[in-house]
Amino acid sequence: MNEQPLILNGTVVAQQIKDELAVRVQTLTEKGVVPCLATILVGDDPASATYVRMKGNACARLGIRSLKVELGKTTSTAGLVAEIERLNDDPSVHGILLQHPVPEHIDERAAFEAIRLDKDVDGVTTAGFAQNAFGMAAYPSCTPAAILAILDHYGLPIEGKHAVVVGRSPILGKPVSQMLLNRNATVTVCHSRTQDLGRIVALGDIVVAAVGRPQFIRGDWIKEGAVVLDAGYNEGNVGDVDYEACLPRVSAITPVPAGVGPVTIATLLKHTVEAAERTL
Known part of the structure; x- marks a missing residue:
């Protein structure tokens, strides 16, 4: 492409959201x-601990109370559910976030389902998924x-576009597909087992990478002028997209870091504030 691609700066988008929230x-x-966000961390995964700390710091800067609940890695599903139910019953808590992933012996879906819908600020329950x-x-x-x-902030059109989503997780690939469909995009959902994946990705006016594999989306898969949103974050500060290889072909792209991540945290804070406003 001749034109310089637009770098979709998530830090700028997140700051605008946080300025309005303040x-x-x-x-x-x-x-x-x-407003109070309760974060539950089960076990001692260092990456998860870092995410929880980042969310706590973001809360503090806005005057949102952050309630950290740390449970040992031997915690049972029943023990975790009991803790969630305690937070459900606490009127001073407006949002509940269970940090993913939990230890393998825990039934994560049962834990997510225990979160009351009006406190499900991360959109992880099946009822929340259905509403979405x-x-x-x-x-x-x-x-x-x-x-x-991010798409809205930069005025990038969704209606009538072909969006290709690579990834099908219940909290990312599937819900973003539904949200794009509700905005009148034509949506194709792919995943790591899709045959001839590159050919399908090449059809996308909008490409959402949410597959959880470093630099999985190759530059030669990308249609000239496509908008690429990289929702991946992998070891070494790399996303699911081969950024340098895609850059010459795209019209717009999110970097990693400073792309989707900061806006995700700002959205979590926004939902917590909205939940607090609903109590009045």
Whole structure:
């Protein structure tokens, strides 16, 4: 491509969201309501601990209370569910985030389902997923919502475009597909086992990479002028897209880091503030 590609700076988008939230948090605090996000960390995975700390720091900067719940790696499913139910019953807690992944012996889906819908600010319950499919979710999954927020911030059209989503997880690939479909995109969902994947990705006006494999999406797969959103984050600060190889072909692309990630965290804070506002 001759034109310089647009780098979709997630830090800028996230800051705009947080600037708007600061006013709303101030208003709530003056009314005696301090928005509170409870984060649950099970076990001692260092990456998960880092994510929880980042979310806590982001809360603190906005005046949102961050309640950290740390459980040992031998915690049972029943023990985790009991902790979630305690937070459900605590009126001072407005949002509950269970940090993924949990230790293998825990039934993660059962734990997610224990989160009450009005506190499911990360969009992980099946009821929340169903509402999202119908375009009715109060709190859609945060990363999919972040992807749409980036597209909207930069005025990139969705309606009528062919969006190819690579990944089918219940909190990323599937919900972002539904959200794009609800915005009148034509959506193809692929995954790591899709045959002739490169040919299908090459059809995409919008490509969402959410497969969880470093630099999986190759430059020669990308259609000239496509918009690429990389929702992956892998060891070594690389995404699911081969950024350097894709750069000459795209019209717009998110970097990793400073792309989708900061907007995901800002969206989580936004949902928590909205949940607090609903209590008034």
